[in-house]
Amino acid sequence: xxxxxxxxxxxxxxxxxxxxxxxxxxxxxxxxxxxxxxxxxxxxxxxxxxxxxxxxxxxxxxxxxxxxxxxxxxxxxxxxxxxxxxxxxxxxxxxxxxxxxxxxxxxxxxxxxxxxxxxxxxxxxxxxxxxxxxxxxxxxxxxxxxxxxxxxxxxxxxxxxxxxxxxxxxxxxxxxxxxxxxxxxxxxxxxxxxxxxxxxxxxxxxxxxxxxxxxxxxxxxxxxxxxxxxxxxxxxxxxxxxxxxxxxxxxxxxxxxxxxxxxxxxxxxxxxxxxxxxxxxxxxxxxxxxxxxxxxxxxxxxxxxxxxxxxxxxxxxxxxxxxxxxxxxxxxxxxxxxxxxxxxxxxxxxxxxxxxxxxxxxxxxxxxxxxxxxxxxxxxxxxxxxxxxxxxxxxxxxxxxxxxxxxxxxxxxxxxxxx
Numbered sequence: 001x002x003x004x005x006x007x008x009x010x011x012x013x014x015x016x017x018x019x020x021x022x023x024x025x026x027x028x029x030x031x032x033x034x035x036x037x038x039x040x041x042x043x044x045x046x047x048x049x050x051x052x053x054x055x056x057x058x059x060x061x062x063x064x065x066x067x068x069x070x071x072x073x074x075x076x077x078x079x080x081x082x083x084x085x086x087x088x089x090x091x092x093x094x095x096x097x098x099x100x101x102x103x104x105x106x107x108x109x110x111x112x113x114x115x116x117x118x119x120x121x122x123x124x125x126x127x128x129x130x131x132x133x134x135x136x137x138x139x140x141x142x143x144x145x146x147x148x149x150x151x152x153x154x155x156x157x158x159x160x161x162x163x164x165x166x167x168x169x170x171x172x173x174x175x176x177x178x179x180x181x182x183x184x185x186x187x188x189x190x191x192x193x194x195x196x197x198x199x200x201x202x203x204x205x206x207x208x209x210x211x212x213x214x215x216x217x218x219x220x221x222x223x224x225x226x227x228x229x230x231x232x233x234x235x236x237x238x239x240x241x242x243x244x245x246x247x248x249x250x251x252x253x254x255x256x257x258x259x260x261x262x263x264x265x266x267x268x269x270x271x272x273x274x275x276x277x278x279x280x281x282x283x284x285x286x287x288x289x290x291x292x293x294x295x296x297x298x299x300x301x302x303x304x305x306x307x308x309x310x311x312x313x314x315x316x317x318x319x320x321x322x323x324x325x326x327x328x329x330x331x332x333x334x335x336x337x338x339x340x341x342x343x344x345x346x347x348x349x350x351x352x353x354x355x356x357x358x359x360x361x362x363x364x365x366x367x368x369x370x371x372x373x374x375x376x377x378x379x380x381x382x383x384x385x386x387x388x389x390x391x392x393x394x395x396x397x398x399x400x401x402x403x404x405x406x407x408x409x410x411x412x413x414x415x416x417x418x419x
Contacts, residue, residue: 002042004085009075009093011037012050016071019051019316026055026316041193049148053078055315056146059120063111073101080106115139120146124323125308132359141357144402145409149312151188152179153205154213158243158272160204162186168199180406181385181392182213203270208236211400211407212355215302216240218384218398218414219351224249225297230340231255232278235264237302242273253278254289284339296343298351303333305354305361309409312402326358333365341373344417350376353398353412362411363397370415379414 011033018029030048039047054061054074061074064081076094079085080102087102094102115135116126119142129138153176155162162184169176174192179185187210199205221227221241229238232253242251253276255261261278268276281288306326307317337352344350352369354361370376382393394400398412 002046004079004089004093006093008039008043008047009072009079009090011039011043012047012075013072015047015051016054016075019055020071022316022320025320026052026314045191050075050078050083052148052315053082055319056311057082057120058319059117060111060113063113063117064105064108076102077105118142121318125318125321128358128360140403141401144404144406145311145318146315147312147402149209149402149408150406151191152182152208152210152213153186153188153194154182154208154240155184155186156204156206156239156243156271157184158247159202160199165199165204179210179213181390182210182217183388183390185210185213201270203272206236206239206267206271208240209408211405211410212236213240214385214390214392214398214400214407215300215351215353215410215412216244217388217390218353218381218412219298219300219349220384220388221245221249221251221298226250226252226292226295227298228252228254228292228296228300228340228343230299230301230343231303231336232264233257233260233302235261235267235276235278237300238264238276239267239271239273241300242268242276243271245275247273247275249275251276252292254281254286256281256283284336289339289343293342294345296345296348298349299340299343301337301340301350301352303336303352303354303361303365305329305333305356306358307355309355309357309400309411312408326360330360330365333361334368337365337369338373341369341376341415341417346375346417346419348417349379350415350417351412352415353410355408355410357401357409357411362399363413366397366413366415375419376415376417379416381412381414384414 015029015033019026034044061077062069064077065073087099116123119126119139121142155165166176175189176186179187194200216237221244223246227241232238232255238253258280261280264278279288306321307314311318341350352366378396380396381398385392400407400410
């Protein structure tokens, strides 16, 4: 068991203090703070998980601590009430006064919580979810979202097979198993550092949530086709699509952020893909987009969204997003989907996807698009996956949820252009 020192607790408190400003993503706070410290790998993992525990259970901790709560008190309460550390384990890290306070905290009965506090979600989000699901389902979803995410890998089929990679990991003592749905997915038990592992350096594996892998399978690009990843970001799904195309055809990776596209280039080289063409665009009406109108076989729109399906990895998002920010995002999503749709040729496929659990970012966007674009029709996501021997039926559209599928929360609709 790791020795808990005052330096470790101080590091966690400093990070929580910065995270609770909510002026930048939590993972960015971690990266900046860790660059300025000399903590080892185990210590960083402990500090990160402690800080994320505070973000996940912020409402519960506020009730436990009561008035006068501070980042330090929330961290100590999380260690005792959520992670089950004893006062003896914390003896080196706390003062005598804090020891007495922790004894009192540990002895307190569980507070009476309202529904939003039980779910550890903001009131506005609970209200929106309750419009679609009952209280029991909402709490089950919240429990799933408030758990740390597992570490999933995607095997790069251009360079390796899943069984081959699984055997290699097992031989090295890294516990892993095949993912439940994704045919190239592996789920690791624990969170070993893979950044310098030969499998990663050689481009045989990439870190990618199983749900994210399934989005590429809905698009199902084929060899020799012209394909667009419309909101490519740093290229996680682009790499999957390029591998599915066996590095043939032409795959355009569009994004409005030059920094994100720059991060893609070394990943493409590592993956051994030569068919990917990253391109910076100013928006959905960029001339690069207009030139390809009606020429593309498959288009993936992984739209910018609230990210509320990824709270297992990004618990700060539930406190950073607001009804106003979601409304702004829905306007962007509407415009992006309409712009990307112009690329699709007759008989081509368009997949709209988000990592959100909100109807207004998902079904509502697609329903409104189809009402305006009679040349498109919905395809059955379950049938598309079944053709690839994936037994996953969530209805006509794909809806993945952590408490049901043990993935991040994802939504996707597959559309076909008829004329």
